[in-house]
Amino acid sequence: MDLSFWSTDAPAVGAAFFASLVEVVEAFTIVLAVTAVRGVRPAVLGTIAGLALLILLVVGLGPVLGAIPLHLLQVIVGILLLLFGMRWLRKAILRAAGHIALHDEEKAFAAETTVLEDEARRDGARADWMAGLTAFKAVVLEGVEVVFIVIAVGAGRDLLIPASIGAFAACLLVLVVGVLVHRPLSRVPENRLKFGVGIMLSSFGVFWTGEGLGIAWPGGDVAIIGFVMLFLGTALLLVSRSRRQLEESAP
Amino acid sequence: MTLVRAIVRELIGLFVDDGSFALTIIGIVLLAIASAGVGAPMAVTGGTLIVGCIGALSWSVLVA
Numbered sequence: 001m002d003l004s005f006w007s008t009d010a011p012a013v014g015a016a017f018f019a020s021l022v023e024v025v026e027a028f029t030i031v032l033a034v035t036a037v038r039g040v041r042p043a044v045l046g047t048i049a050g051l052a053l054l055i056l057l058v059v060g061l062g063p064v065l066g067a068i069p070l071h072l073l074q075v076i077v078g079i080l081l082l083l084f085g086m087r088w089l090r091k092a093i094l095r096a097a098g099h100i101a102l103h104d105e106e107k108a109f110a111a112e113t114t115v116l117e118d119e120a121r122r123d124g125a126r127a128d129w130m131a132g133l134t135a136f137k138a139v140v141l142e143g144v145e146v147v148f149i150v151i152a153v154g155a156g157r158d159l160l161i162p163a164s165i166g167a168f169a170a171c172l173l174v175l176v177v178g179v180l181v182h183r184p185l186s187r188v189p190e191n192r193l194k195f196g197v198g199i200m201l202s203s204f205g206v207f208w209t210g211e212g213l214g215i216a217w218p219g220g221d222v223a224i225i226g227f228v229m230l231f232l233g234t235a236l237l238l239v240s241r242s243r244r245q246l247e248e249s250a251p
Numbered sequence: 252m253t254l255v256r257a258i259v260r261e262l263i264g265l266f267v268d269d270g271s272f273a274l275t276i277i278g279i280v281l282l283a284i285a286s287a288g289v290g291a292p293m294a295v296t297g298g299t300l301i302v303g304c305i306g307a308l309s310w311s312v313l314v315a
Contacts, residue, residue, distance in 0.1 A: 075284075079276075079277070080266060082304060083265075083276055084265055086276060086304065086307070086308055087267070087268045087269075087273070089308065090268075090269070090272060090308060090315075093308075094312060097312075137257065140258065141261045144258060144261065144262065145261075145265055148265060202304065202308075206301050206304055209280060209283065210283075215293045215300075216293065230301065231308075234305050234308060234309060235308075238309060238313070242312055242313065242315075
């Protein structure tokens with residue numbers, strides 16, 4: 001296996017898999033809340049409708065992407081990756097340092113259940129419809145993020161199919177584990193995943209923006225590994241520094 | 252309409268959380284584009300991107 005597999009293909013599939021895992025877990029929590037409050041039917045119908053809309057979106061976006069010149073596409077995708085990846089990384093650093101609270105799927109599930117129960121009391125006969133719409137919204141909103149992630153990590157280097165496989169594997173894993181345990185997947189280490197994925201996406205962002213601008217990075221694709229190390233080292237230093245700052249400011 | 256608005260809000264939220272952080276990143280990319288545009292050595296354009304991004308991240312975390 002050549003080096004470019006480990007420097008581009010494997011990180012692209014890994015980033016798509018882990019980033020999609022985070023998003024699908026969030027959608028699953030809401031769909032599960034719909035199932036718990038209103039039953040399987042609205043949850044399944046809302047999910048199927050959401051998936052159908054996402055498929056239409058992907059089918060519609062495909063030809064548009066093909067029409068954009070590669071260098072321009074790399075710059076656009078690179079900028080979006082930098083904005084998306086560094087946002088995740090920043091938040092993950094602040095969460096790891098204790099500046100902001102960790103995301104809690106159990107809490108999200110409880111909050112969504114309460115909202116759905118209130119809606120059911122208020123809307124009566126329309127409750128199933130509203131619950132289905134909630135599942136639909138969750139699938140579409142989180143799914144759009146998955147579609148973006150797949151395009152972002154795959155479009156710059158003709159890696160759309162491997163990235164899609166990574167995202168699909170994440171969906172399948174969440175579905176299988178979710179059906180088996182039938183409760184919010186709160187043990188998924190969301191912040192660690194966001195930390196890792198944030199580093200990978202930021203590294204891809206720097207690499208592709210540079211390539212789009214005509215930079216020949218030293219070592220070619222292997223430069224991505226160098227960027228990963230740089231972002232990782234910086235992020236770990238920032239967690240430690242930020243944690244110390246917080247301890248010093250505590251009364 | 253509410254759904255469309257929610258999707259648009261969610262899409263923007265994908266990229267923008269802290270407005271000044273997002274603007275800083277865009278500023279760094281624009282600087283790199285300008286540097287490539289005036290024919291600066293590639294090391295300068297590449298350095299602007301990577302050092303700028305690492306710097307923006309560090310600054311944004313440390314002032315949070």
